[in-house]
Amino acid sequence: MGTDNPEREKRILDAASDLFAHYGYDKTTVSDIARAAGVSKGAIYLHFESKDALFEGLLIREMEQYGQKWVERVMADPDGGSIATMYKQTLYAWTESPFMAAMFKQDRRVFGNYLRKPDNFFRRLEGGRGQSTRHEFIALMQAAGAVRTDISAQVIAHVMNILAYGLVAMDDVIDAEQIPETEALIEGMGLLMEQALAPPGGGNQEAAKQIIEQLVAGVQQQFTALREEESESK
Amino acid sequence: MGTDNPEREKRILDAASDLFAHYGYDKTTVSDIARAAGVSKGAIYLHFESKDALFEGLLIREMEQYGQKWVERVMADPDGGSIATMYKQTLYAWTESPFMAAMFKQDRRVFGNYLRKPDNFFRRLEGGRGQSTRHEFIALMQAAGAVRTDISAQVIAHVMNILAYGLVAMDDVIDAEQIPETEALIEGMGLLMEQALAPPGGGNQEAAKQIIEQLVAGVQQQFTALREEESESK
DNA sequence: ATTTGACCAGATTTGTAATTTTGGTCAAAT
DNA sequence: ATTTGACCAAAATTACAAATCTGGTCAAAT
Numbered sequence: 001m002g003t004d005n006p007e008r009e010k011r012i013l014d015a016a017s018d019l020f021a022h023y024g025y026d027k028t029t030v031s032d033i034a035r036a037a038g039v040s041k042g043a044i045y046l047h048f049e050s051k052d053a054l055f056e057g058l059l060i061r062e063m064e065q066y067g068q069k070w071v072e073r074v075m076a077d078p079d080g081g082s083i084a085t086m087y088k089q090t091l092y093a094w095t096e097s098p099f100m101a102a103m104f105k106q107d108r109r110v111f112g113n114y115l116r117k118p119d120n121f122f123r124r125l126e127g128g129r130g131q132s133t134r135h136e137f138i139a140l141m142q143a144a145g146a147v148r149t150d151i152s153a154q155v156i157a158h159v160m161n162i163l164a165y166g167l168v169a170m171d172d173v174i175d176a177e178q179i180p181e182t183e184a185l186i187e188g189m190g191l192l193m194e195q196a197l198a199p200p201g202g203g204n205q206e207a208a209k210q211i212i213e214q215l216v217a218g219v220q221q222q223f224t225a226l227r228e229e230e231s232e233s234k
Numbered sequence: 235m236g237t238d239n240p241e242r243e244k245r246i247l248d249a250a251s252d253l254f255a256h257y258g259y260d261k262t263t264v265s266d267i268a269r270a271a272g273v274s275k276g277a278i279y280l281h282f283e284s285k286d287a288l289f290e291g292l293l294i295r296e297m298e299q300y301g302q303k304w305v306e307r308v309m310a311d312p313d314g315g316s317i318a319t320m321y322k323q324t325l326y327a328w329t330e331s332p333f334m335a336a337m338f339k340q341d342r343r344v345f346g347n348y349l350r351k352p353d354n355f356f357r358r359l360e361g362g363r364g365q366s367t368r369h370e371f372i373a374l375m376q377a378a379g380a381v382r383t384d385i386s387a388q389v390i391a392h393v394m395n396i397l398a399y400g401l402v403a404m405d406d407v408i409d410a411e412q413i414p415e416t417e418a419l420i421e422g423m424g425l426l427m428e429q430a431l432a433p434p435g436g437g438n439q440e441a442a443k444q445i446i447e448q449l450v451a452g453v454q455q456q457f458t459a460l461r462e463e464e465s466e467s468k
Numbered sequence: 469a470t471t472t473g474a475c476c477a478g479a480t481t482t483g484t485a486a487t488t489t490t491g492g493t494c495a496a497a498t
Numbered sequence: 499a500t501t502t503g504a505c506c507a508a509a510a511t512t513a514c515a516a517a518t519c520t521g522g523t524c525a526a527a528t
Contacts, residue, residue: 003470029520040472042523051521106407148429154414155422162400163393165407170396173340173403180388188389195382196430237500264491274502276493285491 003046012037012044016058021098025055026112055114056121062099069093071216081209083141084194087160091167091186101168134160137215144207148199156197163189237280246271246278250292255332259289260346289348290355296333303327305450315443317375318428321394325401325420335402368394371449378441382433390431397423 003009015037019028030051034041048054073089094100102110106122114120135157141147147156167186170179180188197203237243249271253262264285268275282288307323328334336344340356348354369391375381381390401420404413413419431437 030522031520034473041521042472043470045522046471104407151422151425152414152418155418156426158404158412158414158419159397159400159423159426161408162404163396165404166393166396166400169407170392170399173338173399174395178392180386180392184386184389185392188385189393191385192390192393192430195432196426198429263489268503275491276502277500279492280501 005047008037008039008043009047012039012047012054013058013061016054017062017099020055020058020110021102024110024112025114030054052114052117059099059103059121062097062103066093066097066100067219067222069096071220074212074216081205081212082194082203083147083197083208083212084190086212087193088186088190091164091189094164095167095182095186104165105169105172137211140211141208144211145199145204146208146211147197147203160193163193239281242271242273242277243281246273246281246288247292247295250288251296251333254289254292254344255336258344258346259348264288286348286351293333293337293355296331296337300327300331300334301453301456303330305454308446308450315439315446316428316437317381317431317442317446318424320446321427322420322424325398325423328398329401329416329420338399339403339406371445374445375442378445379433379438380442380445381431381437394427397427 012033016028016033019032019036023032030044031041033054034044037044044054048057070090070093073093074086077085077089079085094104099110101107103122106115108115115122135153138147138156138160139153142149142153167182167189179185246267250262250267253266253270257266264278265275267288268278271278278288282291304324304327307327308320311319311323313319328338335341337356340349342349349356369387372381372390372394373387376383376387401416401423414422
């Protein structure tokens with residue numbers, strides 16, 4: 001916004017991140033954030049137009065960090081070509097980002113009344129390009145012969161969504177001690193999906209690798225667009 | 235209880251089932267149930283000691299019906315020997331029983347304040363034999379060579395739980411139109427799990443079939459025990 | 469030019485008393 | 499012997515004013 005002081009803005013966002021994650025949107029006041037960030041309340045309004053704009057700025061930062069982490073992970077993975085390992089990296093990046101997990105859960109404890117706002121971040125998101133990305137990706141994989149075609153891309157994508165959701169949300173419904181540890185779970189899901197998705201003859205690894213690289217590039221681009229979109233918003 | 239009039243008890247439970255499913259535990263009054271069942275309020279207390287006892291009686295009846303439906307389905311399935319088809323039948327039975335789905339979700343809209351009670355049905359259940367049944371079953375399957383052994387039974391069982399949960403709970407988190415229709419989803423999950431769980435060489439079908447038959451018998455027995463347990467409770 | 473924090477109107481929460489509803493009972497009706 | 503529904507104490511809901519808090523501003527300080 002009006003002020004150019006990225007270091008202070010970062011301090012504000014860091015403080016906000018802690019407080020929102022711990023106390024949730026409703027119970028975290030702007031004064032709390034100012035105190036925790038060691039700045040005056042007025043200073044916050046030099047960086048953000050409103051509490052909501054600050055909150056959304058934080059969401060965007062977290063999404064960017066998640067996206068970045070994901071890209072790094074997938075590119076660093078020696079076996080990065082298979083859907084299964086890519087999926088695994090998605091799940092790892094996911095669980096490492098409490099905010100992303102909360103976002104997916106639409107966690108009422110964290111997001112509180114923010115979710116009731118008529119033009120909140122999520123509603124604006126799903127208005128534009130939908131969540132459809134994942135099933136389009138699966139369809140590409142199928143066309144390339146890297147994924148079995150006897151199950152529709154929509155169904156496969158949805159099953160993958162359910163697993164990701166269950167990974168972060170299952171602890172609301174059964175007690176924690178019944179749940180295997182996260183790493184074992186992710187590795188297991190990776191192995192299961194690898195075998196589950198393989199086409200009859202065994203997948204076309206090269207084609208898969210190419211599509212994944214394309215996807216990675218696409219995601220990076222998408223985040224750039226998102227950032228621009230925000231800098232012009234209310 | 236004190237009165238022997240199974241026909242009237244059924245009417246009460248049927249009415250209660252409709253009302254609880256529609257309005258939830260909190261908003262459904264005993265008088266509502268009496269009116270809908272066409273009996274006086276007093277009559278209800280001839281069958282059930284309290285509103286809670288009635289509610290729990292309903293839960294037990296629904297669980298029994300679910301169990302019965304499941305047993306029928308699995309036994310009727312021509313390909314009943316494989317884990318995948320058994321799992322599919324589980325999911326079908328599940329989705330056909332709105333109450334079971336609500337139970338698994340611990341749906342606050344349906345169960346309301348009942349869940350806050352210190353000694354509610356669910357707490358009593360998990361005190362005794364745990365939810366562990368499913369992973370013990372997987373372990374048996376592994377020992378018999380019908381399921382791959384490079385993933386722990388706990389992890390496999392939990393993944394199956396997540397899918398079952400996602401099947402009924404996902405509509406709280408993304409809007410319905412994004413979700414594939416239930417049948418396609420269940421069939422897809424069955425196919426995916428079939429391939430995902432197969433051991434390297436291909437499964438030992440005969441051993442699997444035997445274990446499943448054993449499980450079916452065990453479940454029937456368990457429900458008998460449950461019913462006795464309830465008839466002596468408060 | 470920046471930054472601050474006292475200040476304010478509007479929203480939220482709290483305290484509380486009046487009102488209504490509900491689970492459960494039992495004398496009377498059948 | 500059964501069944502009923504008017505009745506009751508306890509619990510939940512509503513009503514509403516007083517008190518508090520919060521997002522946002524801006525004159526004053528730096």
